[in-house]
Amino acid sequence: MRAAEMVGDREIIAALEGDNVYAVTDTNVEKLYPFVFGGVRHFTMKAGEANKNLDTVANIVADMVKRGCNRKTTVIAVGGGVVGDTAGFAAACFMRGVKWINVPTTLLAMVDSGIGGKTGVDVKGYKNVAGAFHLPERVLICSEWLDTLPDREWLCGCGEMVKHALLGADIFEDTRDHLQDLIDGDDEVTERLIEKSVRYKESVVEADFKESGLRKRLNVGHTVGHAVEKADIFRLSHGEYVALGIIAEMTMLKERVPVKFYEEATGMARQVCRNPFPKVSAKEIADIAKADKKNIDGNIVIMLPTGGGEVEEISLTPKEFTERLEKCLSSL
Numbered sequence: 224m225r226a227a228e229m230v231g232d233r234e235i236i237a238a239l240e241g242d243n244v245y246a247v248t249d250t251n252v253e254k255l256y257p258f259v260f261g262g263v264r265h266f267t268m269k270a271g272e273a274n275k276n277l278d279t280v281a282n283i284v285a286d287m288v289k290r291g292c293n294r295k296t297t298v299i300a301v302g303g304g305v306v307g308d309t310a311g312f313a314a315a316c317f318m319r320g321v322k323w324i325n326v327p328t329t330l331l332a333m334v335d336s337g338i339g340g341k342t343g344v345d346v347k348g349y350k351n352v353a354g355a356f357h358l359p360e361r362v363l364i365c366s367e368w369l370d371t372l373p374d375r376e377w378l379c380g381c382g383e384m385v386k387h388a389l390l391g392a393d394i395f396e397d398t399r400d401h402l403q404d405l406i407d408g409d410d411e412v413t414e415r416l417i418e419k420s421v422r423y424k425e426s427v428v429e430a431d432f433k434e435s436g437l438r439k440r441l442n443v444g445h446t447v448g449h450a451v452e453k454a455d456i457f458r459l460s461h462g463e464y465v466a467l468g469i470i471a472e473m474t475m476l477k478e479r480v481p482v483k484f485y486e487e488a489t490g491m492a493r494q495v496c497r498n499p500f501p502k503v504s505a506k507e508i509a510d511i512a513k514a515d516k517k518n519i520d521g522n523i524v525i526m527l528p529t530g531g532g533e534v535e536e537i538s539l540t541p542k543e544f545t546e547r548l549e550k551c552l553s554s555l
């Protein structure tokens with residue numbers, strides 16, 4: 224896997240001006256950066272998760288045929304995770320697979336969804352159920368594009384960056400000490416922490432490309448986070464739910480985590496999500512978590528960071544999960 228490159232605008236424009244390229248972006252990104260797409264053969268999908276589906280993939284593939292794309296075409300995705308997942312999957316399907324380049328433009332896409340070659344779309348409301356592992360040739364990250372990112376999307380990326388920091392021993396301290404600068408959008412800190420977060424995710428993907436073991440650790444905060452996100456009907460950004468999930472999961476299993484690390488980790492998550500824990504019952508969270516495709520034998524799995532880059536995989540029966548969560552819910 225080729226490492227993601229931290230670049231400026233010029234490298235992105237140069238890639239888009241390459242031979243036989245076909246770009247995919249979304250309506251928001253095109254409106255904000257129209258000069259990037261001038262003269263470039265491209266498809267603009269409607270922004271938003273609701274459009275990450277097979278219809279959009281079909282429209283991209285048909286447009287590629289119409290506009291003379293062939294086996295040598297390189298697809299360039301310019302956008303957030305929705306564009307990257309959809310365009311990457313279209314590239315995996317078109318003529319049984321063509322090359323693609325990913326240009327992530329949200330913080331989440333830069334540090335998370337853009338790294339690792341997982342592409343795919345939602346089908347009839349089921350998230351990410353049709354997809355392919357298809358590594359991009361290059362990932363070009365230009366943090367200047369983040370200047371236009373709304374606050375909600377900024378916090379979304381910060382949540383995943385805190386997760387990476389809890390997992391990567393060598394990025395923990397820098398992220399802990401400069402998290403507020405990151406949240407406030409300090410350019411220098413942002414650029415540095417993005418690169419560290421990217422390198423961490425790359426190291427995990429490199430060791431476990433097809434998600435058979437190590438990559439599972441990236442689910443920290445997501446067992447409770449995903450369930451609350453659903454139950455709370457996506458009121459906050461995904462990353463904020465991940466932050467709330469980190470707090471809840473670590474509190475549920477507090478006796479297994481060194482006190483200092485618990486305080487630091489939950490403190491960092493609180494910096495990202497200042498909202499109170501949504502009014503959702505432990506039973507409701509457990510019911511949603513139970514249905515997660517990653518669970519084995521009907522148990523609910525939590526990936527628990529314990530400091531120094533260590534992670535424990537904890538399997539709880541739905542009853543144990545509900546009881547533990549119920550006990551700590553009022554303190555979250």
Ligand SMILES: NC(=O)c1ccc[n+]([C@@H]2O[C@H](COP(=O)([O-])OP(=O)(O)OC[C@H]3O[C@@H](n4cnc5c(N)ncnc54)[C@H](O)[C@@H]3O)[C@@H](O)[C@H]2O)c1
Pocket residue numbers: 249250251252255270271272275302303304305306308328329330331332335336337338339340341342351368369370371372373376379
């Ligand atoms: N493939 C993976 O491994 C992986 C991992 C995590 C998440 N994901 C997927 O990523 C998706 C979420 O990605 P996301 O959070 O980037 O959402 P997104 O792509 O919907 O982008 C969020 C919003 O920001 C806008 N936007 C994008 N770039 C912008 C910019 N520079 N300035 C201003 N606005 C901009 C978009 O138009 C959109 O409205 C989900 O579909 C999720 O399933 C995939």
Ligand SMILES: [Zn+2]
Pocket residue numbers: 383445461465
């Ligand atoms: Zn996530």
